[in-house]
Amino acid sequence: MKNIAVIGYGVIGKRVADAINIQDDMNLVGVCDVISDWRIQNAIRKEYNIYAATNEAEKQMKSSGISVQGNLQDLLDKVDLVVDCTPKNIAAKNVEIYKKQGIKFIVEGGEKHETTGHSFNAETNYESALNLNATRVVSCNTTSILRTLGALKRADLLDYARGTLLRRATDPWESHLGGIMNTMVPEREIPSHQGPDAQSVDPDLNVITSAVKVPETLSHLHYWNVKLKKQTTKEEVLNAFKTSSRIKLIQYDQGLVSNNTIKEMFLDMGRPWGDMYEVALWEDMLKVVGDELFYAYVVDNQAIVIPETIDAIRALTGIETDSQKSISKTNKSLGIN
Template sequence: MKNVALVGYGVIGKRVADAINVQDDMDLIGVCDVINDWRIQNAVRKEYDIYAATTDAEKQMKASGISVKGSLQDLLDKVDLVVDCTPKNIAAKNVEVYKKQGIKFIVQGGEKHETTGHSFSAENNYKSAVNLDATRVVSCNTTSILRTLTALKRADLLDYARGTLLRRATDPWESHLGGIMNTMVPEKDIPSHQGPDAQSVDPDLDVITSAVKVPETLSHMHYWNVKLKKEASKEEVLNAFKTSTRIKLIHYDQGLVSNNTIKEMFMDMGRSWGDMYEVALWEDMLKVVGDELFYAYVVDNQAIVIPETIDAIRALTGIETDAHKSIEKTNESLGIG
């Protein structure tokens, strides 16, 4: 059993906490944050031990009736590894604390690759993360890119890939703060950052991405044009995708015609928050023309990196050195597959 700390109980953090809590080879020792509102109150309701990131935060938490177990330092003294899910750029500052403590740590995709020197995707480079001191679980979009292109690469089908990303404007719970309405905002640079980010995990990928921010909050959607190494059948391509347990093939002609209908399906399946850990890829939309492949899929920006984070914990702590065994264990615990 490895003891794990969670720093940052937000959209990703609360999901990581719940995922750690259902594993049988790691313990969630505590949750650390600066907030004292309904979000951390839900962590209290789930009986997670609460730690305050700052002295001021501790005062505010106690004033709100929250039982505080101690400081960030108190929490770090009790654990083998910390998962940092704080907002973008905050983790980079926390890293100095973790390094001084000599504790292993994981950051999320909002941080730069250079923060850890290693970026992680379970089906691609698990082995290279075993017993490292730190890694970065790449972003939701990059995770989806790596899952799909790695599956094609394993089948020796992938030559190069070009993708267009339709990016949700903001997280659903923050739609009242920074969303966009009645417009679309293209990212100025091509490639957008996701292509180079995928290459931080797998430098051999020939991938270029472009991205557009659109006025919705449920998910991202990707369209891909892939040059195959050879002419292939649709069945060969689908068999390649089926080698990933974290790609779910869906059917447009069964009513899954949009991101909201897909979300509704996962809610009906009983997933917490309707979370979709898998890439939802349209099987009946997929098209192969000679050596060219065209496909589209949906990415749950709030959920897709959760299983990756659990696998990263196992890799860094060395409690499981085999990627397939860790992925299988994580999938079973989260109801994937």
């Protein structure tokens, strides 16, 4: 059993904490944050140990009736590894603390590759992360790119790929704070950052991405045009995608015609928050024309990196050296079939 801390109990942090808590080879020692509102109150309801990130936060927590187990340093003294889910400006400062302490750490996709020198995707480069001191679990969109293009690459089908990303404007629970309405905002730079980010994990990927911010908050939508190495069949492409346990093939003609209907399906499946850990790829929309492949899929940016983070914990701590065993174990615990 490895002792793990979660720093930052927000959209990703609360999901990571819950995922750690149901593993049988790691122990959630506590969560650390500065908040005293309903979010941390839910952590208390789940009987997680609460630690205060700052002295001011500790005072506020105690005045709100929260039982505080200690400060950030107290938590770090008890753990083998930290998963930092704080906003990037805060995470960058925390990284210096972890390095000084000599403690292993994981940061999420908002950080730069240079923060850790290693970027992680379980199906792509698990073994290269074994026993490292740090890694970065790449962003939601980058994770989806590595899963889908990685499957095609393993089948020796991938030549190059060009993708367009329709990006959600903001997180659902922050819709009142910002976002956009009645407009679409293209990212100025091509490639958008996701393509180069995927290459930080797999430098051999020939991929270019462009992105557009759209006025919705449920998920991201990707459209891909892939040049294949040879003329092939739809069946061969689908068989390649099926080699990834974290790609879920869905059917447009079964009523899954939009991101909200897909979300409803996962809610009906009983997933916490309706989370979709998989890439939901439309099987009946997928088209092969000679040596060209066209497909589309949906990405849940609040959930897709959760299984990757659990696998990254195992890799860094060395409690599982086989990527497929870790992926299978994580999948089973999270209900990924």
